[in-house]
Amino acid sequence: MATVHKINEDLVKERQKCTFNVQELTYLLDGGEEVTKERREFENILRNVKELQDEVPEVYLSHKERYENAVRKTCILQNVRNDFEKKREVLSPRNIFRAGYAVIKDVSPFFLHNGMFVPTIIGQGTPEQQAEWLPKAKAMAIIGTYAQTELGHGTFIRGLETTATYDAKTEEFILNSPKVTSYKWWPGGLGTTVNHCITVAQLYINGKKYGIHPFIVQIRDLETHKPLPGIKVGEIGPKMGFATANNGFLGFQNFRIPRKNMLMKNAQVLKDGTFVKGMNEKLTYGTMVMVRVNIVSDSAFHTAMAATIAVRYAAVRHQSQLKAKEPEVQIIDYLTQQHKLFIAIATSHAFSNTYTWLYQAYLKVVEDLGKQKQDHLPELHALSCCLKATSSRDAGVIVEQCRLACGGHGYMASSNLPIIYGYTTAAITYEGEHTVLLLQTARYLMKAWMSALEGKVLAPSVAYLVDWLKSDKQRWQNTPEVIVKGFQHVAAGKIKDAFDAIQKHVKAGKDYEDAWNLASVQLIKASEAHSRAILCDGYLRETVRTSSSVSPSLAKVLNHLVQLYIVYWTLETAGDLLVYSNIGKDDIAVLKEKYEELLALIRPNAVGLVDAFDISDEILQSTLGSYDGRVYERLMEEAMKSPLNKEPVNQSFHKYLKPFIKKAKL
Numbered sequence: 001m002a003t004v005h006k007i008n009e010d011l012v013k014e015r016q017k018c019t020f021n022v023q024e025l026t027y028l029l030d031g032g033e034e035v036t037k038e039r040r041e042f043e044n045i046l047r048n049v050k051e052l053q054d055e056v057p058e059v060y061l062s063h064k065e066r067y068e069n070a071v072r073k074t075c076i077l078q079n080v081r082n083d084f085e086k087k088r089e090v091l092s093p094r095n096i097f098r099a100g101y102a103v104i105k106d107v108s109p110f111f112l113h114n115g116m117f118v119p120t121i122i123g124q125g126t127p128e129q130q131a132e133w134l135p136k137a138k139a140m141a142i143i144g145t146y147a148q149t150e151l152g153h154g155t156f157i158r159g160l161e162t163t164a165t166y167d168a169k170t171e172e173f174i175l176n177s178p179k180v181t182s183y184k185w186w187p188g189g190l191g192t193t194v195n196h197c198i199t200v201a202q203l204y205i206n207g208k209k210y211g212i213h214p215f216i217v218q219i220r221d222l223e224t225h226k227p228l229p230g231i232k233v234g235e236i237g238p239k240m241g242f243a244t245a246n247n248g249f250l251g252f253q254n255f256r257i258p259r260k261n262m263l264m265k266n267a268q269v270l271k272d273g274t275f276v277k278g279m280n281e282k283l284t285y286g287t288m289v290m291v292r293v294n295i296v297s298d299s300a301f302h303t304a305m306a307a308t309i310a311v312r313y314a315a316v317r318h319q320s321q322l323k324a325k326e327p328e329v330q331i332i333d334y335l336t337q338q339h340k341l342f343i344a345i346a347t348s349h350a351f352s353n354t355y356t357w358l359y360q361a362y363l364k365v366v367e368d369l370g371k372q373k374q375d376h377l378p379e380l381h382a383l384s385c386c387l388k389a390t391s392s393r394d395a396g397v398i399v400e401q402c403r404l405a406c407g408g409h410g411y412m413a414s415s416n417l418p419i420i421y422g423y424t425t426a427a428i429t430y431e432g433e434h435t436v437l438l439l440q441t442a443r444y445l446m447k448a449w450m451s452a453l454e455g456k457v458l459a460p461s462v463a464y465l466v467d468w469l470k471s472d473k474q475r476w477q478n479t480p481e482v483i484v485k486g487f488q489h490v491a492a493g494k495i496k497d498a499f500d501a502i503q504k505h506v507k508a509g510k511d512y513e514d515a516w517n518l519a520s521v522q523l524i525k526a527s528e529a530h531s532r533a534i535l536c537d538g539y540l541r542e543t544v545r546t547s548s549s550v551s552p553s554l555a556k557v558l559n560h561l562v563q564l565y566i567v568y569w570t571l572e573t574a575g576d577l578l579v580y581s582n583i584g585k586d587d588i589a590v591l592k593e594k595y596e597e598l599l600a601l602i603r604p605n606a607v608g609l610v611d612a613f614d615i616s617d618e619i620l621q622s623t624l625g626s627y628d629g630r631v632y633e634r635l636m637e638e639a640m641k642s643p644l645n646k647e648p649v650n651q652s653f654h655k656y657l658k659p660f661i662k663k664a665k666l
């Protein structure tokens, strides 16, 4: 039986100070008591699977051993999940996502299977194709990934070079990678794990190019796992993070697949080679929209992980004296520390709340598309792009801030903060590079601005442009509602400026595309301001909505958090607000005080708030952030696991050091 340790006294005191019911907040964040119970039950089962306990910390394994261990454990995880789902409901995707962290210390080599392979079959396949592939994929009788990016192109997917040439005689597509830059590069699990993939390739029929389309391709023999003839596949090697994600490369040489393997929910190729256009060619990009929406939720979770570690550590850690002759203080009592950490908690809440409504918007668009309606697709695309970009970027900054807030110990691998940073920062690039996605939203914002000038009715997320054009700027008040309006004014002002900059360049004789490039720094700033306005507005609205259904004590804390988020960003962007809204210097001075008051109000609840994220020690995997706060003991225990501590004298002493020292003495 595992030894039960005493909880650190500081943490005990912190938990006694908490003014709200932690469990109530956990249920709220999970989306209901039932979801929490299901999650805890599953995590508890995993906790007791002996084979999932690592004898040697993964960090000491070689690249190959680490990968093999990850495959071994993912298979066990999948079996445990199957058994669980036989007896009960199917687990919610977010609960599986969270539990995965307790098993795989980094990113699972199977991650893309459920993350993109299965969703693409659902989103892009016809009912017949779904009937053929989905049961096998869901049962994991076939394992797949999403192979889109190539060595030469990741962002500009219209420029992909893999070709799929239709041969009407045999009713097959012939896949080819004509150049080294045409090789697929990056897909997770592709290296040595998967036997299938969705390949995105340029379709050619009778010498004519029809753009990029998704194809299901079997790349390895199901029995021997050897690459099929005509397939060149392998792993791309070590990266900054994603150590066990098994990212791979893939090339094709005259590789034939049957016609039915092109996913044809949108566009189709008939037997005779006739191409039937879909309702909208951008529907081929549908899986990316779904993943971008999910990244907002992933960012909330990664921020919560880092906040939990850093807040608990800050409560346990004592360093320096505030006053001479008094004991060293808990570092959480330094206001600068609260400034670094409480925004991390609030940011996680902001992203969770944003995900709640964004996911509903996504489901509505999917439902509409089923009825051949696509009116809300452009707005969803614009929202998912800028919110993916901003949430992943903010999460990266926050995780690094939490690591720095843990001082030297934050640099230890055993704090888990370096690994969390590794996968958080990757999200800024994957699924659409940060700047590129901000520019996609900017494209939408320029059109929206034009429509606003023409007096048209705008989609809800940009309706503030019409208000801004119609009304005088509202008299400033330091209330959350008016500050949110202020963020909208900043966004509207920057959108107008970017639009005017483009017009100026066009009037000076530039092509629209060159004018766009010349204005693009302003365009991304406009897009960022729009994201911030959306995040603050959505977070405030959701908090007001939920506050009426929770206990008054919890409502009060949720209110402190949303205010902190809004005031924090007001002070961070005060320069913009001074330019574009009616805020005055005096208002900013008042808000500085308000911010300090909010830090003080949140202080007694800080540990309670991170406890409410309910992230188990197995998931956190952090010497600094465990529930019991045994920071120093755990750091020492983990250090003792180093293979270098397993022998009193390392052989390198006899081989190199001793002769070296002897020589130095002569």
Ligand SMILES: CCCCC/C=C\C/C=C\C/C=C\CCCCC(=O)SCCNC(=O)CCNC(=O)[C@H](O)C(C)(C)COP(=O)(O)OP(=O)(O)OC[C@H]1O[C@@H](n2cnc3c(N)ncnc32)[C@H](O)[C@@H]1OP(=O)(O)O
Pocket (backbone or CB within 6 Å): 097, 100, 101, 104, 106, 107, 108, 111, 115, 146, 148, 149, 154, 155, 156, 157, 158, 188, 282, 283, 285, 286, 288, 289, 291, 298, 377, 378, 381, 423, 429, 430, 431, 432, 433, 436, 440, 443, 444
């Ligand atoms: C168990 C532990 C696990 C731990 C794990 C931890 C973390 C992991 C978490 C999650 C991981 C999940 C997955 C990770 C893997 C990541 C996988 C990938 O990266 S897959 C590859 C992703 N690739 C991209 O995102 C490519 C980005 N590029 C594009 O999307 C496009 O090329 C483009 C930039 C959008 C431009 O496209 P295009 O040139 O065709 O279009 P434009 O000419 O610019 O615009 C035309 C028109 O189309 C509209 N539009 C564009 N995209 C869409 C869309 N998706 N939907 C709807 N409409 C779209 C655009 O708005 C234009 O409209 P208009 O202005 O009206 O003309």
Ligand SMILES: Cc1cc2nc3c(=O)[nH]c(=O)nc-3n(C[C@H](O)[C@H](O)[C@H](O)COP(=O)(O)OP(=O)(O)OC[C@H]3O[C@@H](n4cnc5c(N)ncnc54)[C@H](O)[C@@H]3O)c2cc1C
Pocket (backbone or CB within 6 Å): 112, 146, 147, 148, 149, 152, 153, 154, 155, 156, 185, 186, 187, 188, 242, 247, 426, 429, 430, 431, 432, 433, 434, 435, 436, 439
């Ligand atoms: C960890 C990880 C996992 C991944 N997993 C997968 C996967 O499973 N499947 C898959 O298919 N892909 C995957 N990818 C690839 C990923 O989707 C691409 O790397 C990403 O879309 C960025 O494309 P790129 O690498 O071509 O960057 P580039 O586009 O080459 O970006 C380089 C720079 O150019 C700038 N730039 C490019 N175009 C423009 C423009 N139009 N305007 C202004 N600036 C521009 C960018 O802002 C950036 O600063 C993964 C990547 C990573 C890092």
